[in-house]
Amino acid sequence: MPLDASFAGHSYPPTVPYRVGREKIREFCEAIGASDEACLDPEAARKLGYPDVIAPPTFAIVLTNSGVRLLVEDPDLGLDFSRVVHGDQRFAYHRPIHAGDVLVCVSTIEEITSRGGHDFLVVRSDVTAEGGELVVTGWSRLVVRGE
Amino acid sequence: MEPAERTLDLPDRTFRVTRLDLVKYAGASGDFNPIHWNDRFAAAVGLPGVIAHGLLTMALVGRALTEWAGNPAGIVDFNVRFARPVAVPDTDEGAELVVRAALRQWTDEGYAVLDLTATCGTDKVLSQARATVRPS
Numbered sequence: 001m002p003l004d005a006s007f008a009g010h011s012y013p014p015t016v017p018y019r020v021g022r023e024k025i026r027e028f029c030e031a032i033g034a035s036d037e038a039c040l041d042p043e044a045a046r047k048l049g050y051p052d053v054i055a056p057p058t059f060a061i062v063l064t065n066s067g068v069r070l071l072v073e074d075p076d077l078g079l080d081f082s083r084v085v086h087g088d089q090r091f092a093y094h095r096p097i098h099a100g101d102v103l104v105c106v107s108t109i110e111e112i113t114s115r116g117g118h119d120f121l122v123v124r125s126d127v128t129a130e131g132g133e134l135v136v137t138g139w140s141r142l143v144v145r146g147e
Numbered sequence: 148m149e150p151a152e153r154t155l156d157l158p159d160r161t162f163r164v165t166r167l168d169l170v171k172y173a174g175a176s177g178d179f180n181p182i183h184w185n186d187r188f189a190a191a192v193g194l195p196g197v198i199a200h201g202l203l204t205m206a207l208v209g210r211a212l213t214e215w216a217g218n219p220a221g222i223v224d225f226n227v228r229f230a231r232p233v234a235v236p237d238t239d240e241g242a243e244l245v246v247r248a249a250l251r252q253w254t255d256e257g258y259a260v261l262d263l264t265a266t267c268g269t270d271k272v273l274s275q276a277r278a279t280v281r282p283s
Contacts, residue, residue: 024175030175031176032206034206034210057225058209062177086201086229088228089201089205093223093224096220
């Protein structure tokens with residue numbers, strides 16, 4: 001059964017605040033082989049004008065996925081995650097994420113379409129810091145393969 | 148500075164991805180989908196075997212982008228479509244990913260818009276991949 005198109009425009013509540021840690025950034029850097037000093041050494045980051053080590057750009061997915069998870073787990077939307085394929089990903093950055101940030105994500109279904117027995121969702125995830133400062137926006141296009 | 152006269156050196160970048168990298172990325176990102184570490188599960192859902200996380204591929208392209216920009220915070224906008232899976236065999240060599248960029252244009256703000264490709268063997272694993280970067 002196709003997804004209910006009336007969910008387009010629906011926003012989910014903010015995620016539980018996520019505190020970004022230096023060692024988490026280091027772990028992420030090691031996993032992707034990133035060796036930028038500004039990501040590993042607080043002093044190097046400060047020289048570039050950041051308050052602490054900065055995260056590699058795609059670290060943002062840790063935040064945006066926590067928002068997307070809320071809609072994946074929404075029984076009213078009824079997404080079958082075993083048939084979901086991540087089709088596209090986009091990030092628009094306002095500033096780098098840095099250690100010490102406390103971030104929340106609000107995910108919104110921007111679009112739901114059905115074609116050829118498959119459903120397509122575009123989910124926008126706005127990641128904000130304390131005080132509501134927008135840090136990064138992610139767009140994930142999910143394809144739900146037909147049965 | 149005349150943006151039209153600026154150039155950016157964009158040497159091809161090659162990355163090797165092994166099963167160990169997938170395990171590390173799963174832990175670091177929190178993405179424990181078994182298609183990225185369990186051959187039995189991957190085969191059952193019709194994949195050629197364990198495949199890399201799409202976001203790991205995107206992260207490696209991101210490394211190339213920040214190197215090209217000479218700026219660890221230089222990515223302004225980054226968009227990819229995961230066109231084909233990156234199969235990672237259970238070998239010491241794993242899979243090899245080649246990332247290339249072509250300068251599309253300079254924006255009025257002095258940002259470079261790059262068209263990107265990522266290939267694994269003969270497969271183009273990304274399509275419609277583009278980034279806007281702010282060089283240092």
